[in-house]
Amino acid sequence: MNFIEYSDREILMLELADVIAGQLRSALAQSDRASMSVPGGTTPGPIFDTLSGVHLDWDRVDVILNDERWVPETSDRSNTALLKRRLITGAASAATLVPLYTDTPTPEEGLDSLMPAIDAALPLDVLVLGMGLDMHTASLFPGADQLELGLSDAAPTLLAMRAPGAPEPRITLSAKALKTAVSTHILITGDEKRSVVEKAQHLSPDEAPIAAFLRHADVHWAP
Numbered sequence: 001m002n003f004i005e006y007s008d009r010e011i012l013m014l015e016l017a018d019v020i021a022g023q024l025r026s027a028l029a030q031s032d033r034a035s036m037s038v039p040g041g042t043t044p045g046p047i048f049d050t051l052s053g054v055h056l057d058w059d060r061v062d063v064i065l066n067d068e069r070w071v072p073e074t075s076d077r078s079n080t081a082l083l084k085r086r087l088i089t090g091a092a093s094a095a096t097l098v099p100l101y102t103d104t105p106t107p108e109e110g111l112d113s114l115m116p117a118i119d120a121a122l123p124l125d126v127l128v129l130g131m132g133l134d135m136h137t138a139s140l141f142p143g144a145d146q147l148e149l150g151l152s153d154a155a156p157t158l159l160a161m162r163a164p165g166a167p168e169p170r171i172t173l174s175a176k177a178l179k180t181a182v183s184t185h186i187l188i189t190g191d192e193k194r195s196v197v198e199k200a201q202h203l204s205p206d207e208a209p210i211a212a213f214l215r216h217a218d219v220h221w222a223p
């Protein structure tokens with residue numbers, strides 16, 4: 001992994017937003033459309049705030065979550081609601097948010113209707129991943145029911161995922177779909193996540209799913 005250390009979180013978020021904007025611009029210079037996949041959770045909000053104000057041809061950009069909790073947008077656990085509030089707004093409101101949730105009781109029932117639009121937006125130009133202290137990324141959790149398939153070369157683009165560490169059922173892009181990205185950034189903060197990512201380098205993806213992405217990733221860290 002290429003580990004990049006910043007003096008504080010504010011600088012990390014501003015600089016990474018700038019890098020991502022540059023990579024989207026280059027992709028748009030070479031192609032009609034560009035695509036980016038981003039995590040939900042608590043860490044990336046400030047990057048979304050900055051990116052949403054950046055001027056680029058957002059109407060040619062597809063944005064896809066890495067994963068979603070199977071909850072409606074009214075829930076404060078909804079990653080879709082987070083993106084609508086903090087990324088798909090301002091200048092970036094012209095971007096297309098490719099849905100990763102539909103109103104069915106289970107993610108398994110939503111897969112078939114969501115998959116075609118995600119497939120159409122692949123391969124990814126830019127991938128941003130988060131990481132949990134249990135070494136999960138996207139909803140590829142250690143011990144998850146579909147982890148083996150989610151990490152395999154035979155994986156479909158999307159999978160439903162249930163895991164002891166996840167409070168609700170999830171839907172996630174597979175490692176194979178996420179790895180289509182030209183550029184991969186892993187965004188982590190705090191001392192605990194730094195030691196976890198260092199440890200993950202020496203583990204296999206079935207123990208530490210983040211390890212599936214480390215080799216070709218820039219890992220961005222601030223205390």
Ligand SMILES: O=C(O)[C@H](O)[C@@H](O)[C@H](O)[C@H](O)COP(=O)(O)O
Nearest residue numbers: 039040041042043130131132138
């Ligand atoms: O929906 C999610 O939970 C995410 O996509 C997930 O993979 C997240 O990136 C990590 O859990 C880190 O989350 P924090 O940033 O909240 O620590």
